[in-house]
Amino acid sequence: MIYIIMGVSGCGKSALGAFLSEKLGWPLHEGDSFHPQGNIEKMARSEPLTDQDRLPWLLKLHEVIERERSSGSDALVACSALKRLYRQILLHGSKAFPSSGPDQDGLPASSPDVCFLFLYGDYDLIQQRMVVRRGHYMKADLLRSQFDVLEPPLDKENVLPLDIRRSITDMAMEVEKHIVSLKLSPRP
Known part of the structure; x- marks a missing residue:
């Protein structure tokens, strides 16, 4: 199973990822470390x-x-x-590009072995968190642009929404329950 921990900057993706990685013994691939240098410089500006x-x-x-x-x-x-x-x-990689032709619309919205963990919260809470964090190139003044483009995932995208007002421990317990439920339910 692959869990993609998603949400706007400052919502706690890295913190939850590190906690789950330690608890489950699963590798964590931190998306920030895959950005090209030009993207990092742009966000830092x-x-x-x-x-x-x-x-x-x-x-x-991908x-x-x-x-x-x-x-x-x-x-x-x-x-x-x-x-x-x-x-x-x-x-789906490059098959998802709109220029890929008519098949792009026929791509499944989800995959049974990939689940999105959507960390959500309100702007003020996340902005407060971003103001106090240190050592990250993504500045709090970019948060509005992230909320502006956010398209919250739909149920058909195989998503588990997690309210960031809850503790990391509580969110991790919910993810563990989700893992157990997947193991108990028959695969198609």
Whole structure:
């Protein structure tokens, strides 16, 4: 199973990912470490990334996800995945590009072995968290741009929503319950 921990910057993706990685013994692929240097510099200058900026990054993460899936491993991936198109690229790679033709619309919205953990919360709470965090290139003044482009995932995208007002421990327990429920339910 692959869990993609998603949400706007500052919602706690890395913290939850590290906690789950330690607890479950699963590898964590931190999406931030796959950004090209140009993207990091742009965000450090408080410039929002464009779709074009994100595409190479998303394709690299798709490769990581595919490698883990083909090996049959369980893994965690922390990635904002703000738009439906981004989530489709994570699942399907370049086949998800709108220019790929008529088949793009026929791509499944989800995969049974990939689940999105959507960390959600209100702007003020996340902005407060971002103001106090140190050592991250993504500045709090870019948070509004992330909320502006956020397309919350739909149920058909195989999503487990997690309210960030809850503790990391509580959210991790909910993920563990989800894992158990998947093991108990028959696969199609």
